[in-house]
Amino acid sequence: MLWQLLVVLLLLWYFSKIWKIKTIITATRKLRNKYIAIPFLGHSYLFVGDNERHMNVFKMFSKEAMKNNYNMTSFWLGMDHYTVVVEPNLFELFSKECLEKTRFAKFARSLIGNGSIFAPVDIWRPKRKHLAPTFSTKNLNNFCNIFSQQSLILVERLQSTLTSDKFSMWPFITTYTMDSVCETVLGIQIHAQTDKEQPFLKALNEYLTVGSSRIFKPWLYIKAIYKLHPDSQILRRTKKTIWEFVSNIIEKKREDIKRTKSKEASSGVESTESFLDLLLESADGVKFTNHYLIEEMLVLLLAGTDTSAVGAGFTCVMLSKYPDVQMKVYEELTEVLGDDLRRPILHTDLPKLKYLHAVVKETLRLYPPVPIIGRAVEKDVLLPSSITIPQNTEVILSIWGMHHNPKLWGDDVESFIPERFLNGSVPSGAFAPFSVGPRNCLGYKYAMMSMVTAIATIIARFKILPAEETDNLKRPLRVKFSTMMKPVDDFEVRLEPRHL
Incomplete structure (x- = not known):
């Protein structure tokens, strides 16, 4: 009798839920999706599998949206409804009308609290105003010296791969970006490139790996259940390490900042100021609590490390598969750097590397590190097509979908053609690797x-070769999705030294 009662109660709950969301169901009938939604589960059954499967499902939904005249489709995760968008005008509309992040943001908040990237709107607005001035061109140019010095360490470490066959670029590039970010954000050197056991980096990588697996498991959304899961204990342990690390740096920075400034004033020497320095020295710096600063520093650390590393990794892989493009990059470097190709890159060199910028952008088009962005629909949104996206649903802005939409880019949308970004053929609003609208990424120029x-x-020192010599080098890369989109093989390539 008990199980029968449970079934009855479950059915009553289900139909009451259906009644409450009947408006949503009516709206979704206008958005074609050939994949069947199962009662209770919705489309979540499609996500069963590994991280490559997760990314493939997002591709499937994006392609469904491309086929639809409205450039949208919809899907369900359990009883939650999502609208997938792949068109620039819709991107702009939703990015302005829907400023709140989705329920998945709460998973990120477990680490960064109310850090600006995922913070509720009322908290995000003042934080963005505080952060925006620190991304001035002057400050970013000052950081170029740090990028150059860390890049020299990177190529020195890459020398060890010359005696091996294919290898993964990921541990080399991610430690380069971590060292660069820690020095530019916190003003410290953690030597992640030379210290493989750096505890902060290990804790951060472990947290991101474990935490991202929760996204595709709706049964773990319930806090009471997740607290009993082994992953929850790992997250608590690694979060403690991460927060203590950043907190100690902030405390030390508060103590050192006046003494450091005094020494600089007497010596007449200026040092490069980190984002933390700039915030503490701003008019509101004295008002920032350590908790506030930890949240914002973690946002910058996370966004700056993974996004730049993934973008650089994908670019290296694409250059390995397109030797003609790589040669053009090398020739441009010889023109800009002159006879000394081994000298550090200066901030004055960067604007001259126009073709390399185009190569990076075309790579980000095909392989955006953040392939999707979620927004909560808090009030009904009436679209130009007369379709209404109802409140209490969520929108997926598919960056991958918009970047691969043949209606925007043409029949050669899947081809790697950097010249798109030099000849003015980029469709308006269709390139958005760092999001769009008021909540776009402040660090776009920093990452570039x-x-x-x-x-x-x-490239000045090595030829990048494909991991394997095959006749089908130009086929699309197999990719996976966790916190970022990455290739399944973790950026495998081979290197050959250039004889200068």
């Missing part, structure tokens, strides 16, 4: 500077 500096330093 970091990636271009590292890649230029690598």
Whole structure:
């Protein structure tokens, strides 16, 4: 009798839920999706599998949206509804109308709290105003020296791969970006490139790996259940390590900042100021609590490390598969750097590397590190097509989908053609690797500077070769999705030294 009662109660709950969301169901009938939603589960059954499967499902939904005249489709995760968008005008509309992040943001908040990237709107607005001035061109140019010095360490470490066959670029590039970010954000050197056991980096990588697996398991969304899961204990342990690390740096920075400034004033020498320095020295610096600063520093550390590393890694892989493109990059470097290709990259060099910038952008088009962005729909949104996206649903802005939409880019949308970004053929609003609208990424220029500096330093010294010699090098890369989109083989390539 008990199980029968449970079944009845479950059915009553289900139909009451259906009644409440009947408006949503009516709206979704206008958005074609050939994949069947199962009662209770929705489309979550499609996500069963590994990280490559997760990314493939997002591709499937994006392609469904491309086929639809409305450039949208919909899917369900359990009883939650999502609208997938792949068109620039819709991107702009939703990015302005829907500023709140999705429920998945709460998973990120377990680490970064109310850090600006995922913070509720009322917290995000003032934080963005505090952060925006620190991304001035002057400050970013000052950081180029750090990128250059860390890039030199990177290429020195890459020398060890010359005696091996294929290898993964990921541990080399991610430690380069971590060292660069820690020095530019916190003003410290953690030597992640030379210290493989660096505890902060290990804790951060472990947290991101474990935490991202929760996204595709709706049964773990319930806090009471997740607290009993082994992953929850790992997250608590690694979060403690991460927060203590950043907190100690902030405390030390508060103590050192006046003494450091005093020494600089007496010596007449200026040092490069980190984002933390700039925030503490701003008019509101004295008002920032350590908790506030930890949240914002973690946002910058996470966004700056993974996004730049993934973008640079994908670019290296694409250069290995397109030797003619790589040769053009090398020729541009010889023109800009002159006779000394081994000298550090200067901030004045970067604007001259136009073709390399185009290569990076075309790579980000095909392989955006953040392939999707989620937004909560808090009130009904009436679209130009007369379709209404109802409140209490969520929108997926598919960056991957918009970047691969043949209606925007043409029949050669899957081809790697850097010249798109030199000849003015980029569709308006269709390139958005760092999001769009008021909540777009403040660090776009920072990430580009970091990636271009590292890649230029690598290409000046090495030829990047494909991991394997095959007749089908130009086929699309197999990719997976966790916190970022990455290739299944973790950026495998081979290197050959250039004889200068």
